[in-house]
Amino acid sequence: xxxVTIKELNLFYxxxxxxxxxxxxxxxxxxxxxxxxxxxxxxxxIKSLNRMNDLVEGCTISGEVKMDDENIYxxxxxxxxxxxxVGMVFQQPNPFPMSIYDNIAYGPRTHGIKNKQIVDELxxxxxxKAAIWEEVKDDLKKNALSLSGGQQQRICIAxxxxxxxxxxxxxxxxxxxxxxxxxxxxxxxxxxxKDYTLVIVTHNMQQASRISDKTAFFLNGKIIEYDExxxxxxxxxxxxxxxxxxxxxG
Amino acid sequence: MxxxxxxxxEHSGKSRLEKIGxxxxxxxxxxxxxxxxxxxxxxxxxxxxxxTKDGVSLxxxxxxxxxxxxSIGENGKxxxxxxxxxxxxxxxxxxxxxxxxxFAIGAAIFMTEISPTVGKKxxxxxxxxxxxxxxxxxxxxGLSVVVPFMRNTFGGxxxxxxxxxxxxFVMILPTVTSMSVDTLKSVPRYYREASLALxxxxxxxxxxxxxxxxxxxxxxxxxxxxxxxxxxxxxxQMVIGNAxxxxxxxxxxxxxxxxxxxxxMGNTVMGTLENNVLWSLALILLVMALFFNILTRWIGKxxxxx
Numbered sequence: 001x002x003x004v005t006i007k008e009l010n011l012f013y014x015x016x017x018x019x020x021x022x023x024x025x026x027x028x029x030x031x032x033x034x035x036x037x038x039x040x041x042x043x044x045x046i047k048s049l050n051r052m053n054d055l056v057e058g059c060t061i062s063g064e065v066k067m068d069d070e071n072i073y074x075x076x077x078x079x080x081x082x083x084x085x086v087g088m089v090f091q092q093p094n095p096f097p098m099s100i101y102d103n104i105a106y107g108p109r110t111h112g113i114k115n116k117q118i119v120d121e122l123x124x125x126x127x128x129k130a131a132i133w134e135e136v137k138d139d140l141k142k143n144a145l146s147l148s149g150g151q152q153q154r155i156c157i158a159x160x161x162x163x164x165x166x167x168x169x170x171x172x173x174x175x176x177x178x179x180x181x182x183x184x185x186x187x188x189x190x191x192x193x194k195d196y197t198l199v200i201v202t203h204n205m206q207q208a209s210r211i212s213d214k215t216a217f218f219l220n221g222k223i224i225e226y227d228e229x230x231x232x233x234x235x236x237x238x239x240x241x242x243x244x245x246x247x248x249x250g
Numbered sequence: 251m252x253x254x255x256x257x258x259x260e261h262s263g264k265s266r267l268e269k270i271g272x273x274x275x276x277x278x279x280x281x282x283x284x285x286x287x288x289x290x291x292x293x294x295x296x297x298x299x300x301x302t303k304d305g306v307s308l309x310x311x312x313x314x315x316x317x318x319x320x321s322i323g324e325n326g327k328x329x330x331x332x333x334x335x336x337x338x339x340x341x342x343x344x345x346x347x348x349x350x351x352x353f354a355i356g357a358a359i360f361m362t363e364i365s366p367t368v369g370k371k372x373x374x375x376x377x378x379x380x381x382x383x384x385x386x387x388x389x390x391x392g393l394s395v396v397v398p399f400m401r402n403t404f405g406g407x408x409x410x411x412x413x414x415x416x417x418x419f420v421m422i423l424p425t426v427t428s429m430s431v432d433t434l435k436s437v438p439r440y441y442r443e444a445s446l447a448l449x450x451x452x453x454x455x456x457x458x459x460x461x462x463x464x465x466x467x468x469x470x471x472x473x474x475x476x477x478x479x480x481x482x483x484x485x486x487q488m489v490i491g492n493a494x495x496x497x498x499x500x501x502x503x504x505x506x507x508x509x510x511x512x513x514x515m516g517n518t519v520m521g522t523l524e525n526n527v528l529w530s531l532a533l534i535l536l537v538m539a540l541f542f543n544i545l546t547r548w549i550g551k552x553x554x555x556x
Contacts, residue, residue, distance in 0.1 A: 050447060052443065052446070052447060055443070055446065080449045080450070081449065082449075083446065083448065083449035084448070084449035087447070087448070088447040090440060090443065090444065090447075092440060094438075094440040094441065094443070094444045095444075096441060096444065096445075096459055096462075096463070097462075097463045098462070106445070106448065106450075106458070106459075107448040107449070107450075110445075110448060110449065110450045110454050110458070111449060156444070159444075159448065160447075160448065163448055163449060
């Protein structure tokens, strides 16, 4: 079942067209990977799924992105509510300069949850889901910036999960991390798909083949090929896809 | 073989140049340190003479309420109570900072978060211009606008703490604003993105993330403004009335350390008590400047640790 459906999406930065006529389903409780060389539009597309592109000056969009049956680019769409439903994890771990607890509690508090007991429970639940509870449970008051990069990234995942999203977008979540932290995050991401729909942008093709169910290959702002990950990596239909995954360019 | 050994042992042209460069920069810094230490020594030795040579007790100086160094009081000692000026200085500084802070932070938020283009193109140059206006101009405007306004509103002469605080407020506003702008600009973009991506509104992001992570910098800006207000002489002197009396309300003439200094320094003879006691006032100003300096450093350190 399709959780998000992208229909005839065109995106411009000023006069430059960054995305050309994108049509793509994102299936519920699956991991969809976006791969492709730098500047191919994969990060741009992931950012249009929670309307973070609205922050970019001169960015215009035509077409439709439907979440369940609601067009997120409709005028009446509440962006704050949309971003609560569509969480995001960034390339650089970016916890706030606050305690671990306050980082996780930030989202729920922002959305009006004041009851301390409920917030406490949410913090623990989110940290458990992000597989970092055991490491930080004894010093939740510690500044999140004092953690290692891999831990910070899991704090960011926990922070995103704390507002109970339906979709989780990850923009190269492991590219700033070492292999061990990367492995932990990959394991975590696979575990998350039973509760969430995930989209992950990655430069690392092994990563895409290890964790994703569907893969979309981007080139110059277009989707060249979209299919089951297994098929993309073993038997791609297009020449460009084969060239890219076999390492001939990119 | 021997040749190359010799060559290695010799100083090359580049290493000589490096030595010369190091020497020149060391001499420059040594000169600056020398000047600063001389000033400190000069002011301190003169300022302390009041207590060592003229026998004024430090307690009397700091807590005495009557300032008239030329006359002798009932206890047979000169009347050198500096409390009226110390109080005056602190009151005008705190009032000015208290009024300027919300305006400055509000303006800085507008310039960085709400409308960066207008902020950059119009407001930034305006503020820089305001920073550059000489204090005598602020004082003159205070004298011709604020003082008459106070006179008409509250009666009396119009000279007083409230007028001085208003003039100082206008004077430090651009300084505090532009420092706050720099601080808010240095808050990393990804903090804002992280907050917005969680569904926070722009105000929630500004209030809970941007201002919070900028707090040490904003405090530094305010302390900097306070230091400027505390040390300002001319503009204050023009509107405060310069009566060395304990301030009992905001609309009667009062004085600050700086205003008494500028008023009297030309009228005393070097080496006399009247002159030495002015140096003691200067010493207080110096110590306060040092205190503000240490305070900003301490805030910076605290902020860096968090």
